Amino acid sequence: MGRAATGTPGVWQSDLVTPRRKAPAAPAGRPDGRPLRRRVLGAMVGVATLAVTLFAIPLGVAMERLYHDDSAAALGRDASWIAAVVPDDVLSGRVPSVTLPRGLPSRLAVGFYGGGGQRIAGQGPARSDAATDALDGQVHEDIEHGYLVVAAPIPSDEKLAGVVRVALPYGTVRARVVRAWILMAALAVTVIGLAAAFALRQSARLAAPLEDLTMSAEALGSGDFSVRTPRSDVREANAVGVALEATARRLGDMLDRERAFNADVSHQLRTPLTGMLLGLESALSRPDADLRAAIGTAVERGERLRTTIEDLVRLRRGGGDGERLDVRALVEEAAAHGRGTLTDDDRRVTVSLPAEVPEVVASAAAVRQILHVLLDNAAVHGAGDVAVEVSDLGDGVAIEVSDQGPGIPEGRDVFAGPSHDGHGIGLPLARSLAEAEGGRLILRRPAPPVFSLLLPTR
Structure with missing residues (x-):
């Protein structure tokens, strides 16, 4: 028993006083994996880019087809208009020139072709496949020599008199398509930029609570049981923060109880031990003392102290x-x-x-x-x-x-x-x-x- 009182490892000291465990060393270097901010930013920008791409490519193709069809329809209306007002004599070669209707676009190239598909008057190549196809009485379109071409038959009272060919430089149509594509690309870049800005904001919004939780967990690991995590608008992070604060309080209370228990136990054991030692010292200092009675009293007190130690050890271990x-x-x-x-x-x-x-x-x-x-x-x-x-x-x-x-x-x-x-x-x-x-x-x-x-x- 004297060995326990002087601090030498004994029964009650090793069982009642909980040794302070050494905290595990923090892993060296940075944690594995990419930061959450970068992950969220990359994911949202990637999804936005993929969505814009999947939407823009079919739209660009459809836009090109729409402009082509729109230009071909306009040429068809012009060709039909010219065919309706042109005199039949122009195909016989007796009319030296043809006066075209007013209001036609200046970029149009108008030519007149006879039954063999040969140009008789106006502008255009000597022979046109579109004009040859239009001899069947239908309007035809084609791309010839860098021009968008539409050929329309010229009606006559007796028979098909010929074909009027209207052409427009295809670069004009292509320019409209390119301008539309540039506008779509600018809109796509704007959308992706807005997605990136939103992703930056959302990644900060999601990462900030986790960073706060990390700092709180580090503070808790350092022994600060009064940690308080800032609240955010992320419900799950708030739930983790509340759980972390509750854990910190429980650990603090547990440590306080442990310290109080150890302090109280030391009082509870020191008092009878001191009394037993004083009794023995008093008996030894008196020449006429009854040493046998003093030793008997000390043994009795030692037995009671042993019972106390066993009870406290059992309580410390949660037994009973x-x-x-x-x-x-x-x-x-x-x-x-x-x-x-x-x-x-x-x-x-x-x-x-x-x-x-x-x-x-x-x-x-x-x-x-x-x-x-x-x-x-x-x-x-x-x-x-x-x-x-x-x-x-x-x-x-x-x-x-x-x-x-x-x-x-x-x-x-x-x-x-x-x-x-x-x-x-x-x-x-x-x-x-x-x-x-x-x-x-x-x-x-x-x-x-x-x-x-x-x-x-x-």
């Missing part, structure tokens, strides 16, 4: 939870302990038990330590007889420990820790043990003091 408690036997055992701590022969420990004690499910080690704390405080700081009374409350059992001493000064919280005179040693530990068993330890009356341990029945 939910066991059926024999209240009668435990109270009798605690009363015997109280009688051993009384140094005044005029003081007695009385026990009052009902005929039938309700069944209680609790840790015998916890209840034993609570009663030892109450009886030790009554023996050291109280006066007169010490009474232990068990009462049936219907839904619980009350174990009250009282004495005839001056009691607790008004306004003094004995459960906050021992006072300057030592009153209250072990009471914080006793209260925490009672709460761990689902019960309560209260000061029912300050003077004369009455402490009440309330335990729920099964």
Whole structure:
């Protein structure tokens, strides 16, 4: 036992004091994978580019076809108009020139072709395939020598008189298509740019809460249990933040309880150990001392201290939870302990038990330590007889420990820790043990003091 008191590793020191584990070293370098901002930006810009491309290519092809058909339809109307107003004599060669209708585009090249597809008058090649095809009485279009060509038959009262050929430089049509494509490309770039700007904003919106959570987790790993994560408009990140804060609070509370438990345990063990050592030293310093009686007393106190250590070790490991408690036997055992701590022969420990004690499910080690704390405080700081009374409350059992001493000064919280005179040693530990068993330890009356341990029945 002296080895444990001087800090050398012993039974209670190795079992009750939780060693501080060394935090795992952080991995060197940056975390694997790409940043979320870059991932979101790349994904959204990629999707926008793919969507614009899939939409723009068919639209560009359709736009080219539309402009081609529109230009061909306009040429067809011009050719039909010219064919309707041109005189038949132009095909006979008797009319030296032809006056075209007003309002025709200046870029048009108009030619007149006879039955063999040969040009008779106007502009155009000597022979035109489109004009030859139009001899069937239908309007035909073609691309000849870099021109968009439309040929329309010239009607006559007797028979087909000839064909009028209207041509437009195909570069004009191509220029319209190119201008449309350039406009579409500009719109596509604008859309992709807007998508990139939106992706930057969304990536920052999504990454910022995760970065805040990372900093909070690092702070928690450094021992800051008061971390608070900023709220964002991302519900899932807020849920993680709330869970992280709750975890930090639980870890902080657990560490505080661990420290308080270790501090209270040191008080609980140091007091009887000091008493035992003082008794032996006193016997050794007196020549007429009864060494056999002193050694017997020390052995008895050592046995009680060993029981205390075993109980605290069992409680620290969580053993004994939910066991059926024999209240009668435990109270009798605690009363015997109280009688051993009384140094005044005029003081007695009385026990009052009902005929039938309700069944209680609790840790015998916890209840034993609570009663030892109450009886030790009554023996050291109280006066007169010490009474232990068990009462049936219907839904619980009350174990009250009282004495005839001056009691607790008004306004003094004995459960906050021992006072300057030592009153209250072990009471914080006793209260925490009672709460761990689902019960309560209260000061029912300050003077004369009455402490009440309330335990729920099964």
